[in-house]
Amino acid sequence: MFEFEFMRLAFLAGAVVGVLAPVVGFFLVQRQLSLIGDGIGHVAFAGVALGYLIGVSPVWTALLAAVVGAVVIEWLRARRKAAGDQALAIVFYTGIAGGVVLISAAGALNANLFSYLFGSILTVTRTDLTRIALLGLGSLLLIAVLLRSLLAVAIDEEGARVSGLPVPILNGAVSFLAALTIGISMRIVGILLIAALMVLPVIAAQRVAWSLRSTMGLSVVVGLSSVLAGLTISYYANLPPGGTIVLTATGFFLVAASFEALRARV
Amino acid sequence: MPLALELAGVDFAYPHGPPVLRRVDLRVEAGEFLAIAGPNGGGKTTLLRLALGLEQPTHGAVRLFGELADRFRERPRLGYLAQRSQLGVQAPATVREVVAAGRAPLRPFGRLDRADREAIDEAVERVGLAGLASRPLTRLSGGQQQRAFIAKALVAGPRLLALDEPTAGVDVSAQEALAELLGELHGELGVTILYVSHEFGAIEHVVERLVLVRERIVYDGPTSSLPGLWHDPSHVHV
Secondary structure (H helix, E strand, O other): OOOOHHHHHHHHHHHHHHHHHHHHHHHHHHOOOOOHHHHHHHHHHHHHHHHHHHOOOHHHHHHHHHHHHHHHHHHHHHOOOOOHHHHHHHHHHHHHHHHHHHHHHHOOOOHHHHHHHHOOOOOOOHHHHHHHHHHHHHHHHHHHHHHHHHHHHHHOHHHHHHOOOOHHHHHHHHHHHHHHHHHHHOOOOOOOOHHHHHHHHHHHHHHHOOOHHHHHHHHHHHHHHHHHHHHHHHHHHOOOHHHHHHHHHHHHHHHHHHHHHHHHHO | OOOOEEEEEEEEEOOOOOEEEEEEEEEEOOOOEEEEEOOOOOOHHHHHHHHOOOOOOOEEEEEEOOEEHHHOOOHHHEEEEOOOOOOOOOOOOEHHHHHHHOOOOOOOOOOOOHHHHHHHHHHHHHOOOHHHOOOEHHHOOHHHHHHHHHHHHHOOOOOEEEEEOOOOOOOHHHHHHHHHHHHHHHHHHOOEEEEEEOOOHHHOOOOOEEEEEEOEEEEEEOHHHOOHHHHOHHHOOO
16 A cells, blocks of 8 residues: 555654654543543634635644634633633534534535545645644654653642642643644544544553553554554545544553453452 | 741632631741641631642732742742642552652753652652552552652752641541651751641641631640640631
8 A cells, every 4th residue: 555655645644643642632631631632623623614715725724723722722721711621612612613604604515624524545745744744743842841840730730830830831732732733633533533542542551551651652552553553444445544543542442441451350 | 037937917718708817927937847727618728828829818918938929939849738639640650750740840841860860769768658669659558649749749858848638538547657757857857847637636746836727816836735625626616
């Protein structure tokens, strides 16, 4: 399958997404914000629709909308205007409703929209790959720099606040990174399924891991394996890669949960 | 030398709520071991949150080492064990990883260096968890988990150690061991300790001064002079 350039591009882009999504997802899961990716994803859908309507590349409008959605969710949470789940619900439903209205207005209910929602291995261009690589590696670099502080907030947010860490900024950085991840992953996994790739590898890994470090490492292994295996299945079975990738990640979760149950019995 | 903590004429109420604290005056010298007790809802946790700059008084002033509490510049030197302190993460964090989190405020970016690693080893050893440093907290007892969080609060070399209900959910022997540990830390490090609890029986023999709070400070002195009935703070009445 690697004789086709579109498969080489899809695998390279997928490798970046497979590493980045679980790393960002690790912090979302620890903050019990596993569903934030869904909320931001639905705003990104409105962004795709806006792109069609105004004739701008939907990739960029989706990225912008995702960042705006993340900022709004954090603002609602930080100002205690709404509880975490309520803030998510407001953004989630507004995003999907806005997207439906805009996509109808643009007359763009077609197969191309489907590829944004569920991913497509045929649509990754060299330009996409460059954008995914630059933004993905930039995001990973930012996480590496902030890792100590992000872990400190995840372990004890109140303690971090007392000792002077800029907790709202660090929480905002995680939401911003989630938005970036969704924006750059939608060509591979799709807007509606990328949140799963951020969460499933982490909750699979923490069932068998023995430390935070090993949880993060195993999450990356599961995320990367899911993307590469999912893309392969997608190619041979002619299925949307978002679905095959996420189902593979679900398979890893079931294996990890079984292992955990077995270990508890021994 | 400035006072470690000073509350002057402090009133506090949450928005649209009744008064929680009224006319509270409190002066704590650097190096004191102070227990703050009182009935549930009496305002002792609020008093601690005011002391740490997490809440703003509606009237009066709160100072930490001479600076207004909310503008205190040496925040990394405040060790804090929150009420019902539990692991924030769902993943299996080890003792060492939890304690390492206490060094982040000193140096928020980059990898752990040698000074970090030595401080972590020392803090873990000081609380008696050296043999369990690589074990996930989820596989430790409640008392051992509290010790890990105390090590985290100690690892940045705090000037003030604030503990909110540190014995909640741990058995009697762990409470006594914790009191012994705090007595040793206070003696060896000279750190100022604020210990908030709805009961203080376990630490009665190591604490120097007791403050009973029920909206106001209704007792401030040594535990030995406390009226008998008030040894159970639920009986404290203004």
